[in-house]
Amino acid sequence: FFFQAEDGIRDAQESRGLGDVYKRQLMNNVTNWVFDLDNTLYKAECGLFDKVHVLMGRYIEEKLGLASGEAQALRSKYYHQYGTTLRGLMMEHQIDPDDYLDYVHQINYDVVSPDEKLGDTIKNLSGKKYIFTNANYGHVEKVLDKLKMNNIFDGCFDISESDYLPKPHKDVYDAFQKKFNLDNSSTAMFEDLHINLKEPHAMGWKTVWVTNNLEYNLNKDVNQQEDIQKIIEEKGYITEVTDNLENFLININ
Secondary structure (H helix, E strand, O other), X not given: XXXXXXXXXXXXXXXXXXXXXXXXXXXXXXXXXXXXXXXXXXXXHHOHHHHHHHHHHHHHHHHHOOOHHHHHHHHHHHXXXXXXXXXXXXXXXXXXXXXXXXXXXXXXXXXXXXXXXXXXXXXXXXXEEEEEOOOOHXXXXXXXXXXXXXOOOOEXXXXXXXXXXXXXXXXXXXXXXXXXXXXXXXXXXXXXXXXXXXXXXXXXXXXXXXXXXXXXXXXXXXXXXXXXXXXXXXHOOOOEEEOOHHHHHHHHO
């Protein structure tokens, strides 16, 4: 992976020791650790969100009377246009959000494996730990149960608390910050969708982009490995990037 140094993007293999020192210095004042849930606390390769996507499409088929291909195309369109498929369905079709969320999370969570090593690493971080997700509480509880991370986090903010407005809208971050009374200068956020790091960076948070296997990547502007470095250089709102959350947290602790 790459990390963002003061003089640009370094390759971790070429400057591993310096990189770890730099990262520890950069994160040493963090006391509020904010984690996205899906494809961040577990690897996207497990396929959990693929199951959700199938049910999203099926829900659209049933509610709007569309064929399977049309429903999946609309799902993808709304996801990229509104931040979540749900928001698009609410805005364009007045869909009830709780009905939708209950439906799309009727999945088998057994594909999520326990990750007690990551859980222990997060638990040992100095300060408070939070979940900040575009999903609902029911989904959060089931995922954390499978990960064996039930008793690690100090708080959770789900999409219902922002009236179903999703990240990356600014008002959502403001509501999250207000709920937990966070000091922006000592807060770091970990997220697999880089666009969701733009607003927290503007607020003064440290931002860490957790990348996934390209096959399972949900960033529409990432199609090859080189795109990751290009985005870091061009966007300016990504403090750090890693493809291994556990190792990253170990190296800064």
